[in-house]
Amino acid sequence: MRSRLDKSETIFALCSGPLPSAVAIVRVSGPRALTIGREIFRSPSFRGEFERGMYFGSFVGEGETPIDEGLLLVFPDHRSFTGEASLEFQCHGSPAVVSALEKRLIELAARPAQPGEFSYRAYLNEKLSATEIENLRDLFRAQDSIDVANIYRRRDGATTELVQRLRSALTGLLAVLDTAIDFSEEYAEVTQQARGPLDLAIRECSLAIQRYSRLNGSSNSPRVALVGRPNAGKSSLFNAILCRYRAIVHDKPGTTRDVLEEDFMLQGRRWRLVDTAGRHDKATGTEREGIELGDSYLEGAAFWVLVVDGTVGLTEIETDLLQRYRSKPFVIVWNKSDLPGWTYPADLGALPAAPVRLSALHADGMEAFWSAMDALAGVSSPSAHGPLPTHREYAALLEVNSRLLSLRERLDGDELPEYLSEEARLVVNLLEGLVGEVDTEHVLDRVFSEFCIGK
Ligand SMILES: Nc1nc2c(ncn2[C@@H]2O[C@H](COP(=O)(O)OP(=O)(O)OP(=O)(O)O)[C@@H](O)[C@H]2O)c(=O)[nH]1
Ligand SMILES: [Mg+2]
Numbered sequence: 001m002r003s004r005l006d007k008s009e010t011i012f013a014l015c016s017g018p019l020p021s022a023v024a025i026v027r028v029s030g031p032r033a034l035t036i037g038r039e040i041f042r043s044p045s046f047r048g049e050f051e052r053g054m055y056f057g058s059f060v061g062e063g064e065t066p067i068d069e070g071l072l073l074v075f076p077d078h079r080s081f082t083g084e085a086s087l088e089f090q091c092h093g094s095p096a097v098v099s100a101l102e103k104r105l106i107e108l109a110a111r112p113a114q115p116g117e118f119s120y121r122a123y124l125n126e127k128l129s130a131t132e133i134e135n136l137r138d139l140f141r142a143q144d145s146i147d148v149a150n151i152y153r154r155r156d157g158a159t160t161e162l163v164q165r166l167r168s169a170l171t172g173l174l175a176v177l178d179t180a181i182d183f184s185e186e187y188a189e190v191t192q193q194a195r196g197p198l199d200l201a202i203r204e205c206s207l208a209i210q211r212y213s214r215l216n217g218s219s220n221s222p223r224v225a226l227v228g229r230p231n232a233g234k235s236s237l238f239n240a241i242l243c244r245y246r247a248i249v250h251d252k253p254g255t256t257r258d259v260l261e262e263d264f265m266l267q268g269r270r271w272r273l274v275d276t277a278g279r280h281d282k283a284t285g286t287e288r289e290g291i292e293l294g295d296s297y298l299e300g301a302a303f304w305v306l307v308v309d310g311t312v313g314l315t316e317i318e319t320d321l322l323q324r325y326r327s328k329p330f331v332i333v334w335n336k337s338d339l340p341g342w343t344y345p346a347d348l349g350a351l352p353a354a355p356v357r358l359s360a361l362h363a364d365g366m367e368a369f370w371s372a373m374d375a376l377a378g379v380s381s382p383s384a385h386g387p388l389p390t391h392r393e394y395a396a397l398l399e400v401n402s403r404l405l406s407l408r409e410r411l412d413g414d415e416l417p418e419y420l421s422e423e424a425r426l427v428v429n430l431l432e433g434l435v436g437e438v439d440t441e442h443v444l445d446r447v448f449s450e451f452c453i454g455k
Contacts, residue, residue: 007084007124010036011113012105014098015454021093026101027454028110029118033085034076036108040089040101041072050074059089061104068097082118083125116451120444130443134390137446140455141215145268150211150388159208162387163435166204166400170428172197177424180417191411194420198408205401208387212394221263221272224373225298228307229317230254230278233335236360237307238262238275247275254278257290259297266377269384274301279317303329303376308355310334311341322352329379331372333358337365392442396434403427 010030016023028036034050042064043057053074059067073088080086091097102112119136122128128136135151142148150158173194180190226234230253238247238260247260260275276294283291298304304325308318322330334355336342348354356372358365389397407423 005114005117005120007121010110011117011121012102012110013113013118013454014102015088015118016093019093019095019098024091024093024098026089026091026098026105027086027113027118028089028105029080029082029084029086029113029121030110031085032109033087034074036105036110037072037074037087039108040067040104050076052076052079059091059101059104061100062107067100067104068092068094078125081127082121083127084121113453114448115453116447116455119447119451119455123444123447130440131390133447134392134443136455137450138215138388138390140452143215143221143270144265146384147215147388150385154388154390158387159389159393160435162204162208162389163431166201167428167431169197169201169204170424170431173201174421174424174428177417177421181421190417191414194411195408198404198411202401202404202408205397205404208389209394209397209401211384211386211388212391212397215388221270222302223261223272223274223297223300224266225274225276225294225301225304226307227276227294227298227304227321228278229309229312229315230280232278232307232309233360234278234307235260235275237305237333237335237358238273240360240363240366241273253280254287257286259290259293267374269377271302271377279321281317298325298328301328303331305373306330306332307335307360308332310336310343310357311339313343313345314351326352329376331356331369331376333360333369335360338362391446393434396430400427400430400434403430 008031010028010032012026012028014024015027016025037050038048040059040061041055041057042060043055046055046057051074055072055074056070057072058069059072061067068091070089070091073090075081075086077085089101091101106112119128119133123130123133131154135154138151139148142151176190176194176197180194226238228234231251235247235249235256239245239249241264242262246262248255254277256275256277258277262273263270264273265271274294274297276297277287277290279291279294306318306321308314330353332351332353332355334342334344335358337357338359338361344357345351345355356365356369358369403423404427407420407427410420410423
């Protein structure tokens with residue numbers, strides 16, 4: 001498709017969001033931009049020649065029919081995003097206004113832009129490098145501030161550092177394997193030593209892969225499950241966290257039957273909050289099914305919140321939950337602190353962690369609750385910050401990772417160190433390729449397949 005794009009044509013696109021909106025921005029770029037500006041823009045003070053800057057006035061169609069009033073941003077020369085003469089019409093975000101303006105632009109021989117075409121021109125005019133385009137593409141996919149920080153850290157060579165670390169782990173592995181070739185009788189001991197650097201490389205590699213998958217929506221946000229007995233106040237806490245009435249709250253135990261999920265932010269990251277059905281021993285039928293469903297979510301959660309009714313205290317249900325899921329990080333909430341019958345546990349030693357005092361109903365104690373959540377989020381997602389590969393690097397890392405995993409299997413399978421060492425050298429070569437030149441054609445194909453119109 002790119003071969004059919006002609007830089008001598010002038011292109012336009014609505015580059016602000018869906019209409020109606022407060023303001024709409026229509027971008028124009030190409031050799032006819034300034035002529036088009038003169039045809040459409042009217043202002044008593046405008047002398048007919050544009051300089052770089054912002055103008056206020058009216059926009060008109062054929063025969064001076066009014067289109068709208070607004071601002072016109074003019075970039076008369078190469079000092080623009082695309083590196084060509086460009087305009088930005090800022091008008092009211094009315095579908096009728098924007099469609100009249102677009103009609104006029106077509107009459108004046110501009111054509112609608114293809115997705116990513118402005119960025120493509122920026123690349124052709126050497127305003128953006130292929131790497132900067134990759135970063136731009138990922139910036140639009142960023143889900144939270146950590147992704148944004150990781151994208152900007154690429155400029156500081158975060159991936160190059162990752163590759164260096166992987167390479168040095170593999171050099172360590174090669175040294176061990178080469179020793180094994182020379183002293184074959186000590187093979188078992190040597191393979192034991194080789195496992196350390198290999199595991200380290202696999203871990204670094206998979207974390208980088210996970211970061212990329214997450215940015216690209218192929219992995220879900222980590223989950224936090226609210227768990228406890230019926231009526232403990234899980235749904236009330238669910239609503240307090242989301243700051244809206246999302247889950248039904250009722251004084252009848254067994255109100256929540258299904259699993260409810262909503263996204264929320266914690267430490268700049270998107271998480272998924274899960275409300276589950278209250279657990280008790282005598283559940284049957286759909287209630288039993290609801291509890292089992294909740295169990296499967298709890299199994300998959302990054303951490304969980306045990307909601308205890310502080311007017312009742314710990315029962316066998318909570319003790320059993322704490323026993324079963326103690327290896328997963330959790331926070332205990334001692335709910336309903338506003339009620340007269342509420343008592344904070346006297347013997348904290350009997351509990352695995354000090355509970356947070358809370359009234360979910362009045363959202364009282366939420367500050368302490370959020371700090372407990374922050375602490376858990378910190379330990380539950382240590383992988384969030386770190387080198388974020390580009391698409392090209394990701395593809396190479398997938399290959400590196402799968403070879404490393406098979407190398408580990410072969411190491412356990414007592415294969416001859418000569419073969420293993422050959423494979424390890426191959427992985428080192430793959431890593432070399434990772435820090436090499438960017439495949440520009442590949443990057444540009446992505447601009448056209450994934451960028452939005454107007455970018
Ligand atoms: N006074 C007081 N009442 C609360 C508090 N939290 C929840 N409740 C009440 O306790 C009852 C049960 O609350 P829910 O949030 O529905 O409890 P749940 O744990 O989701 O219950 P199930 O869905 O049955 O498992 C409701 O009447 C709530 O208003 C609280 O902090 N203080
Ligand atoms: Mg509920």
